[in-house]
Amino acid sequence: MNVLFRDLYNTLIEFLRTFGAFQLFALRIIRHSPSMLLSRFDLVVAQVFNSGALSLVIIMVSGLFVGAVLGLQAYSNLSLFNAEDWTGVAAAFGLVKELGPVITALLFAERAGTALTSEIGLMKATDQLSAMEMMAVNPVRRVLVPRFLGGFIAMPLLAAIFSMVGMFGAHLVGVELFGVDVGSFWQQIQLTVEMSDINEGILKSIVFGAVASLIAVWEGYNAMPTAEGVGRATTRSVVITAIAVLVFDFMITAAMI
């Protein structure tokens, strides 16, 4: 029994230590962000491209299908009450407030986050980060901050694109497939959805963007410089991001109700 408690205690301490180190790391990255944004805008642009533009395909395809499924589910349930006109509203709320930010964040972690983690981990393993330090270039500024900014800027944009394409998917299902009147479909949405809903979605995607990018960069920077180490760090970055996103999602949703 003693051994069990001691193990738990050690794990707890280790968790706290890592968590604290992560907070300090995050502060460092954020502190350097504004100056890097101004001085090396080209690096940031390249990273926005890598994290954002290159994720477009999966985001748009997923958005389309998620929106379509929402439309499908909404229609089949609402038609029981003869309230088909509200199909678009159900899809809109689901997308803008929840699924847009959350699913985009999860997909982002999977596609862009893993790329960031493995790239940074590999640079660490092949001494590139060390080489930079030796050449008196701060690798945190040169490598980590632009990648963080790239993800942070790309995420809200991706989430918006996801929601927009999702609405289109819902429209395809509701209007084209099931014959809901296109006018009522969109009008009901416009009457019911408010700016505060959109703001909630945007706030979420901004928070998720920061969280996902920080975690991806952190895991890469702290990976063991071996093939196995980088692989493990990549997996961890997705898993931890997913959990963090869901936790924050709950907190923000609860706060905005």
Add this chain to the structure above:
Amino acid sequence: MRQTRSVEIGTGLFVLLGMGAMFFLTTQTTGGDDFRADSVYVVEARFENVGSLRTRAPVTMSGVTIGRVTNVAFDPQTLEAVVEFVIDSRYDSIPDDTDASILTSGILGSQYVGLQAGGSETYLEDGSQIMFTQSAIVLENLIGKFLVNAGSDDSE
């Protein structure tokens, strides 16, 4: 160096697309019925029960939105609900004996203020108070009345 140009173009397009999506979401999915006016004047109305009327709810006349609710408050002295709303200054010839009721849009819809024109020759202006008001219909009271009536029918 060669790669940078296409990267820049790609990023630019991506960001444009993202902003476009946000623009789409904010304009195409929100408040189509939103009331927007260059100048407005403030009018007050007192109700016994405002139901679930919220601020930003539309104020309509003949079914057309001409204003919106800006404040719902409670007067502790007169024990009434005080609703403040603004009307587009273009509509400056609303009789001051106009009736204001709290109505529900549709069966499950949200509540709004509906104005029914009176016949007076003086008009509402900034700071006026509407004298004739109809409170919101509270479903429970309606059912209660119905049951009471049904009950008294039976007992005859």
Add this chain to the structure above:
Amino acid sequence: MADQSDNLIEIHDLVYSRGPRRIFDGLNLAIKRGKITAIMGPSGTGKTTLLRLITRQLIPSHGVITVDGVDIATLSQAELYQLRQRFGMLFQNGALLTDLSVFENVAFPLREHTKLSNRLIRHVVLTKLHAVGLRGAADLMPAQLSGGMARRVALARAMVMDPDILIYDEPFVGLDPISMGVIVRLVRRMNDALGITSIIVSHDVEEVSTVADYSFLLSEGKVAASGSPTELRTANSELVRQFMHGMADGPVAFHYDAPGYEEQLLGRDSE
């Protein structure tokens, strides 16, 4: 020992541990200005760690390291970065930035630390690449280079800011004889032509001996022997002899610590 002012870098009583292992236990050595100094020793004696300590990427638990008479422990973050710009380092695998072309890799320090115009940068980069014989490879990506070529590019990069101290971390590992010969020649030429100080960390006794002016042999966290290559080759110490002549067994044992051979084999069988 030579006159103190001849020493560009001095290390006094260095102590450094990694976890339970004491890597350096009172190390003392000096790097002479303008010469090629080799630091040799069996694998795992912490030669690369020593380089990191000299550039203060790592901090010792005890001891003083001075560069040009200045204790590097007293330097501020900014002064440290200034100091590091005096060093050029050639990493074990080249450590080229994989997302940049050869040209961009060599240009990297210039872009980061100077505001030179593109034309000037081009001029400097191509000159350095020419010095290592790879001017024609300027547009290739690191993945397309052979090991030897990558290392030469890394050398060009290490030199691009005209450092006065060049550090080579295992520059000969994994190279074919021709490439090795090229690197050896380059090391000597750079050092003499540019009047810089070179430090080579290596366990390749043959190659290093052809190029070093003075060598230190490390073992057990201290200097086991030092001297010119000829002095070391004819040394009396068993350890030095084992190392210099590549003998399989000696003070550095062949057998990893294990229980008695017979007992382990027969003991099992008789169960």
